[in-house]
Amino acid sequence: MPKASAKTSERRAAVIKALGHPSRLLIAETLMKGEMCVCDLKDLVGADMSTVSKHLTLMREAGVLNCEKRGLNIYYSLACDCLGDFLRCVDKLACGGKKTTCC
Amino acid sequence: MPKASAKTSERRAAVIKALGHPSRLLIAETLMKGEMCVCDLKDLVGADMSTVSKHLTLMREAGVLNCEKRGLNIYYSLACDCLGDFLRCVDKLACGGKKTTCC
DNA sequence: CATCTATTTGGCTTTTTAACCAAATAATGG
DNA sequence: CCATTATTTGGTTAAAAAGCCAAATAGATG
Incomplete structure (x- = not known):
């Protein structure tokens, strides 16, 4: 596990953020x-095409997705099988339940 | 792996979002x-105490952190060892490198 | 070449998130 | 009970993200 420098922390956060939106998560x-x-x-997703396109661009730039053009279409796929x-x-975390206070 | 209903997708996204910010990731x-x-x-983190407190609250409400009060202090810990x-x-994804375009 | 289809870009508006400061709350110790 | 320390809450402002529409681009096809 690499140490968390400011730079890697930023980069990791970008990856995580790319998955932390309902539509993008559904896509993934x-x-x-x-x-x-x-x-x-x-x-x-049921949103405007341009909206979806922007989600996909963001995910690709974060490193989460790859894409490939074939014919008229562009096919997106996961960059990693993890x-x-x-x-x-x-x-596991999501099922933990929302605790409104700690004490 | 549970199927992704709108509800679970929201909940999962909240967990992920809770980790998708540089300061919060560093905390985790x-x-x-x-x-x-x-x-x-x-x-x-090097931010205002109130800012940090709000990050912690958000992470706790997402289910990522637990907290426990002992004396004057409140101790936060990870809710899950995963x-x-x-x-x-x-x-793995973060190292994939940013592709600016697909073709 | 003109046109059609799939996708991206640019521009704009609305919503959400982040940060700070000041004030409130809560437990502790004198 | 008052003062102190640790933390949260409320309010405000600034910055970022999300959505839609319209226009631009890029191949494919007639």
């Missing part, structure tokens, strides 16, 4: 099953 | 070594 979860093109992801482990941890 | 990384009180975390796996995945 869905891409675990395989690549998809933007228009299919648009249907999945997302399962990532989500397992998230789910 | 530091707490892997053990609990700390707010004033120590304030020194670590953060290592989480960060391993994040680091």
